[in-house]
Amino acid sequence: MPKELRVAAYAVCVRDGRMLLARWVTGDGRKRWTLPGGGMDHGEDPYDTVVREAEEETGYAVEPLALLGVDSELRSHPRRLGPATDFHALRIVYEVCVTGGELRHETNGSTDMAAWHALDEVPALDRVGLVDMGLTLWRERPALGRTEGAGK
Template identity: 45%
Template sequence: MSFRLAAYAVCIEDGRVLLARHVSPVGESTWTLPGGRVEHGEDPFDAVIREVAEETGFSAAADRLLGVDSRVIPAAEARAGVEHQNVGVFYRVHITGGRLRPEPNGEIAESVWTKIADVTALRRSSLVDTGLSLAEALPATGHVDPVPVGGLIRH
């Protein structure tokens, strides 16, 4: 089983959420939250700010920890073909500066502000739904029920 620790930004302003369009090496496009792998020795709190800057061009500040999500992706559905566990640390962030742009030499083709009501019509990662659910519920445990994958929702 492979393993990844990642940090994700939930940035909501004026009824819109900041989303990033990830394009896989085979050209498949999926909307997700800005964020990604926590580097060896890096604090997830620092990683989420770094990832927002890398993927969107924005500077950001973390407002609060929203929660932690752990999911196991079966080998048949995982990119590398082996069972994979992703542990995601979700933060509520706000933008402090910068200018929106695609990720240079990366897998994020664009980032956009999207009305929250429009998210359900997008082909998206389950991370989007998890992050929005955490931001809405603010559960004391920092945990929400897993988001079912299928239809427009992907791992």
């Protein structure tokens, strides 16, 4: 099985009891809420990645405040053309604050909407596991930067 590594940086942005999320559109058209962020370009620093991706997906300029942790996930990833891949996602998660810009939706990207959601409403959203992992890192701030059971 072919192997693929994707390194990405994501933003946890909580303000006034609300969390900023982007709605990801999957290849088959499903829509699920996720943390703003995405893949690093070759040679790009993860700090710069999270700033760029947050602006692309939400319209906001952000400033990273803290490195919350790193999440590593291994799974089989189907492909439209060709065999499935042994996919390894390495996700670097920062706490960020909004420093400028205005909320807007991404066009011609992997997300179609950005919105603030009350923290107590997040569990009811159709979301990816990355949202829960980001919230856990933000709330618990583990010394080693990984959630309980990570990497298993």
